[in-house]
Amino acid sequence: MSFSRVAVIGLGLLGGSVGLAIAESLPDCATTGYDADPDVRRRAAERGLVGTVCATAAEAVAGADLIVFCVPVGAMAAAAVEIADALPADAIVSDVGSSKAAVGEALRGALPGATVIPAHPVAGTERSGPDAGFAHLFRHRWCILTPPADADPEAVAKLSEFWRALGANVEIMDAAHHDLVLAVTSHIPHLIAYTIVGTASDLEEVTRGEVIKYSAGGFRDFTRIAASDPVMWRDVFLTNRDAVLEMLGRFTEDLTALQRAIRRGDGEALFDLFARTREIRRSIVEQGQDDARPDFGRSDH
Ligand SMILES: NC(=O)c1ccc[n+]([C@@H]2O[C@H](COP(=O)([O-])OP(=O)(O)OC[C@H]3O[C@@H](n4cnc5c(N)ncnc54)[C@H](O)[C@@H]3O)[C@@H](O)[C@H]2O)c1
Numbered sequence: 001m002s003f004s005r006v007a008v009i010g011l012g013l014l015g016g017s018v019g020l021a022i023a024e025s026l027p028d029c030a031t032t033g034y035d036a037d038p039d040v041r042r043r044a045a046e047r048g049l050v051g052t053v054c055a056t057a058a059e060a061v062a063g064a065d066l067i068v069f070c071v072p073v074g075a076m077a078a079a080a081v082e083i084a085d086a087l088p089a090d091a092i093v094s095d096v097g098s099s100k101a102a103v104g105e106a107l108r109g110a111l112p113g114a115t116v117i118p119a120h121p122v123a124g125t126e127r128s129g130p131d132a133g134f135a136h137l138f139r140h141r142w143c144i145l146t147p148p149a150d151a152d153p154e155a156v157a158k159l160s161e162f163w164r165a166l167g168a169n170v171e172i173m174d175a176a177h178h179d180l181v182l183a184v185t186s187h188i189p190h191l192i193a194y195t196i197v198g199t200a201s202d203l204e205e206v207t208r209g210e211v212i213k214y215s216a217g218g219f220r221d222f223t224r225i226a227a228s229d230p231v232m233w234r235d236v237f238l239t240n241r242d243a244v245l246e247m248l249g250r251f252t253e254d255l256t257a258l259q260r261a262i263r264r265g266d267g268e269a270l271f272d273l274f275a276r277t278r279e280i281r282r283s284i285v286e287q288g289q290d291d292a293r294p295d296f297g298r299s300d301h
């Protein structure tokens, strides 16, 4: 039931990892790939991210039974239009985008009549580009599939099996619900990291040198996340606007309550919140989801 030829469009962190993971876990599956950037294509060929790096997207999808778009979410529609005339009739079209409702619409709009099953492997790093990918990225991580209500169950089962073969745990979710959940677990945390690092670098009373010198612990962790790709994250916020604004409203209210507790010297409110959040961290660690990132946890990371 597995795929025999997978085309990967976009050969950065995610596309490269998909190609390498297929080579390792599904060695009988052929892979082709395409990236709009010729330097990325050259580097992808050097690293062997996919079996064949093609000069055009149409060439890459010829004969493929699965096409995985691994481009920034704002580029999905343009990338899909490029393959519209070359798409094999029975192929499944999927992606790895971080927001799902807008991406599903973009792919279905660009490829009318195609079998489109969007997906989001909740696995990544702050790195990007063709040197960033690695075969184990998806191991023990969630991959959320957001098929439309009328999706072919066989196509959903086949794509689920594909992601399980790459090491992921698969969950099926409605696209709008995915966008709300990920707004809180991934998108707003990135927004907070971008904000705090930006705020620190804008301070007038504290020099930039001091920010760098004393950035141990907490701030350093924020700088890792704030180093994430600007194009990718611009597109995430533009395509998941409503869910992000909804969750940001709640976050702002909670932040205001915390501000009030500090101003009033309400130690109990502070302690209660910090004790509750410590328990959340403990249950995440206890769930034992291995982190596949190669140097995660390294002190100099
Ligand atoms: N980085 C993460 O942690 C992470 C995790 C999960 C999902 N994602 C999602 O994966 C996708 C790719 O992210 P990434 O981190 O691999 O980014 P990346 O920058 O490493 O790679 C994206 C690649 O897409 C190429 N590209 C852009 N437009 C194109 C087009 N029209 N046709 C062909 N190639 C095109 C770029 O040249 C680039 O090489 C995004 O949609 C992102 O939301 C990222």
Ligand SMILES: O=C(O)C(=O)C[C@]1(C(=O)O)C=C[C@@H](O)C=C1
Pocket: 097, 098, 121, 122, 123, 124, 125, 126, 185, 186, 187, 225, 228
């Ligand atoms: O670990 C990181 O560096 C990530 O940002 C990975 C992360 C996340 O927020 O968890 C980022 C975006 C994705 O769509 C999925 C995963």
